Every structure is written in C-alpha cells, then in structure tokens.
C-alpha cells in the first residue's frame with residue numbers, strides 16, 4: 001500500500017485529467033531472453049492515450065491544473081520542431097479550454113514535422129524565428145508572456161519540456177503508480193532506466209521516491225545535455241517538487257544520470273539502432289532515436305555490467321519520431 005500522507009497530498013493537487021492511467025506494466029520475457037538478463041519489466045508510458053504525447057501527458061495534467069487555478073487563458077511553450085512537448089502542450093491546452101502559443105527557433109521546417117502539424121491541427125498559434133537557437137527559448141517564452149500580458153491576456157509560461165516543479169508532480173505521481181503495480185506483481189524493482197531530456201521526468205520520479213520511500217536505483221539516460229548539468233537541474237527540480245508533497249527530500253545520491261548523447265540529440269548510433277530493432281522484434285516496442293533507443297542501450301549496457309534486477313525500462317513514447325525514423329533505417333543486420 002502506498003497509503004502515505006504524501007499520496008493523499010498529491011491526490012489533492014489541482015489536475016486536469018488527460019492520460020489513461022495507470023499505464024500497463026508488463027514483463028518482457030522475450031527481451032529478457034535476448035538480453036540474457038531479467039526479470040525485466042516495461043512501464044508503458046508510450047500508452048498514456050492522449051494524442052501521441054507519451055510521457056508529456058503526465059506533467060501537463062498538473063501544469064494545466066495550475067494554469068486553471070491561476071485563471072490563465074493562454075499556455076506559452078517552446079521547443080524545436082521535433083518537440084513532443086510542444087505538440088502535447090498544444091493539444092492539452094485546447095482540451096482544457098486554453099489557447100496555446102508556441103515559439104520555435106529558426107524558420108519553419110522544410111520537411112514536414114508531425115509534431116508541428118499536430119500543434120497546428122490543435123489550433124495553437126505558432127511563432128517561428130523566435131530565437132536563433134534552442135538555448136534562447138526559455139527567455140523568449142518569458143518575453144512573449146510579457147507581451148501577451150501587456151495585451152490583456154493571462155499567460156502561463158512554460159520552460160522547455162515543461163520542466164518545472166509542478167510539472168514534475170506528474171512523475172512523482174507515476175512513481176507511486178509504478179510502486180503499486182510492482183507490489184501487486186510481487187516484486188521490488190532494483191534498477192529503473194528512463195530517458196532524460198529536460199530532466200522533468202526523472203526529477204518527478206526522484207521526488208516520488210523520496211516522498212513515498214521507494215528504494216529503487218533510478219538511472220537516467222541523458223540524451224541532450226551533459227550529465228553533470230542535467231544532474232544539478234534534476235536535483236533542484238526534485239527537491240522543489242518533493243517539498244510540495246511531503247517532508248522527505250531527495251539528495252544528490254538519488255540522482256544518477258549517464259551521458260548517452262552519442263553523436264548528438266536525435267542521432268542514434270549503430271548500437272542504438274540494433275537495440276531498437278531487438279525491442280521491436282522481441283516485444284513489439286517502438287523506440288525513437290531521440291530517447292527510447294538510447295535509454296534501452298543504457299539498460300542493455302547496465303545489465304551486461306551486472307546491474308541488479310528486477311529491472312524496469314520506462315518507455316516514454318516518442319512514437320512520431322520512431323515511425324519517421326523507419327523511413328531512414330536500413331534493415332539492421
């Protein structure tokens with residue numbers, strides 16, 4: 001039972017329901033056999049059931065809850081044209097009755113981007129050439145929110161990936177959900193692997209671990225930022241998030257991040273492609289080049305190095321990119 005005071009607290013925080021929860025947790029017996037290690041479980045947050053938002057549905061539930069509580073009328077977010085978060089934010093804003101304005105670096109993409117088109121289809125207002133590079137986006141969002149405020153709007157500005165302490169509540173809640181499922185299945189995970197971009201997802205899990213006393217070793221596969229900087233960020237976010245739901249705080253020792261950038265964000269190496277092919281052929285899992293394949297390669301390497309099991313692979317989605325990548329793939333050997 002998770003019946004702690006913290007769980008009661010998190011259930012009382014404002015939230016707009018978007019995802020179909022709980023997402024499934026299932027044992028991946030064929031992948032275990034292929035990897036020669038186990039038990040191995042997959043937490044299916046590719047199946048959150050809200051557009052193709054994957055993990056982004058969970059933080060958005062709490063972010064929109066906060067936006068509505070503060071009587072905001074427009075969500076402001078930013079990211080690259082490949083951003084799963086921007087598309088998810090656009091759809092989530094619309095269903096919650098808010099407008100959405102999205103900032104992108106550089107000109108509109110020349111090749112079609114599913115996420116940009118999804119955001120457009122949801123009715124979001126898109127601003128290209130907001131800044132020259134991704135790095136300037138968070139400041140640009142704040143400036144854009146000021147402009148909207150001056151025009152009489154009530155904006156709710158979000159940093160890239162929705163990585164705030166409030167957004168992290170989504171994965172603190174998910175940690176409790178996974179704990180409940182593991183207990184029902186009669187095991188305690190030793191190793192949990194999750195892909196890490198902005199760090200909001202891992203921060204939420206770490207906050208949930210502190211709040212609910214979960215002894216898992218959570219390892220993040222950092223795909224876009226150096227491990228040391230994302231680690232600092234995760235700890236700050238996790239502490240702020242944990243403070244909202246209970247007395248217990250995470251420490252530096254709770255944040256384990258590995259550098260999985262390889263040749264760059266969204267560039268999968270040969271090993272990642274082989275790992276993704278294995279996941280597809282054993283379990284029917286679609287893994288993308290930005291997040292999923294690299295996190296699975298990390299899990300594979302950790303298991304080969306003798307990491308403790310049972311292990312859980314947290315599938316975070318990335319379905320649009322996984323499908324797009326199939327067009328570029330040669331058939332892996």
Ligand SMILES: *Cc1c(COP(=O)(O)O)cnc(C)c1O
Pocket residue numbers: 054055056084085161163195196197198199200201202291292316317318319
């Ligand atoms: C955004 C995203 C992540 C990373 O989540 P963060 O909270 O930004 O660290 C992982 N996987 C997928 C598919 C994503 O879209």
